Amino acid sequence: MLPWKKSVLTASLLTLALSATACVGGGEEATAGGSDCPWEPDESITATVRIGYQKIPNGDVVVKDQKILESCAPNATITWSNFASGGDVVQAFGGKSLDLGLVGSSPATKALSAPLNLPVSVVWIHDVIGAAESLVVRDGAATDIAGLKRKTIATPFGSTAHFSLLQAISDAGEDAADYKLVNAEPEQIAPAWTRGDIDASWVWDPTLSELKKDKGTVILTSEDTAKAGKPTFDVGIADNTFVEKNPDFLALWAKAQDHAIAQIADDPDKAAESVAVEVGVTTDEAKAQFDGFVYLSAAEQAGPDYLGGKLGKDLFATAQFLLTQDGIAAVGPESAYADGVDASAAEAASK
Known part of the structure; x- marks a missing residue:
């Protein structure tokens, strides 16, 4: 049993945590973005593509809402499915039900490590996570990580937020076994907070903003752990067989993602409209949430x-830490993580 799984909350919250499921969101109508391809459409692409996304304020949901892929590859068949966390996306890849998907760097590392060893590659960086993922405490429960010992902290296990939480505990010289860590998806955390079932949570927007509005105070962020040498990312992973068979679509997908990142920088109002629709926040909230990430161009x-x-080195370092927390069965050779990163789509999109 993992040291951070030894403490258990009430039966009601445990049941809640175990009941998390991904919900399918394919076929939704765009309500904010346009439907014209920003460049000449490629009618030669006829791929069938299953994409897993999360409600995170980055370019991926801009691409989805504005139907860039659908308009730029009109003869492709594209299905979008919504997932609550990267762990759920990794499970879907394990079940061979996705071709492309957004996960955090921690779930991506798990996918590349034993016992999973999934045939996937990291092909894109949707964002570098900063203050968008933070540790928030309720009603002044603590002012630092040490003050949360023996208190209940909710976070999605296996996520980048979970990784940052464990890293912060370790960096403070504390033992994770002294904390009551509970596994809960973001949409489960806000109700648990309202009921008073949890004292703190390391989570991302929009849940993070909800907790801050309800007597929550941020005491640590993923920007802090990044400065300590442990950066986290939201990345795009792809099935290796799909990559080999569909290089044209993957290049188009990366070009669409790069276009969305440029829009966040150059026309944040338009990008925020799409994020607001997809994430379920106001446009002002969406724009404010952009500040919690760093968005990188294809180049x-x-x-x-x-x-x-x-x-690849960052993923290898993440694997080494996850092993100390029993998050993976074994760390592969460093070359396995380097080989698990494919820059070809980003290179194509940067030209």
Whole structure:
């Protein structure tokens, strides 16, 4: 049993945590973005593509809402499915029900490690996570991580938020076994907070903003853990067989993602309209949430600091930490994580 699984909350919250399921969101109508391809459509692409996304304020939901893929590859068959967390997306890849999907860097590392060893590659960085994922405490429960010992902290297990929480506990010289950590998906955390079942949560928007509005105070962020040398990312992973068979679609997908990232920088009002529709917040809230992330262009991603080199080392370091927490069965060779990163789509999109 994992040390951070030894403490259990009430039966009601445990049941809630175990009942998390992904909900399918394919076929939804865009209500904010346009439906014209920003460049000449490619009618030669006829791929059938299953995409898993999460309600996170980044370029992925801009691409979805504005139907960029559908308008730029009109003869492709594209299905979008919504998932509550990266762990659910990884499970879907394990069940061979997705071709592309958004996960955090921690779930991506798990996918590349034993016992899963999934045939996937990291092909895109949707964002570098900053203050958008934070540890928020209720009613002044604590002012630092040490003050939360023996208190109940909710976070989605296996997520980047979970990784940052465990890292913060370790960096403070504390033992995770001294904390009551409970596994709950973001949509379960806000009701548990309202009921008083939890004292704190490391989670992302829009749930994070809800907790802050309800007597919550942020005491640590993923930006803090990144500065301590443990950055986290939201990344796009792809099934290797799909990548081999559909390089044209993957290049188009990366071009669409790059277009969305440029829109966040150059026309944040328009991008925020799409994020608001997909994430379920106001446009002002969406714009404010952009500040919690760093968005990288395709050219930046293809460079040596990210997909072109260092990301593989970051995933390897993440695997080493996850092993100490019994999050994976074994760390693969460093080359396995380097080989699990594919910069080709970002390179194509940057040209």
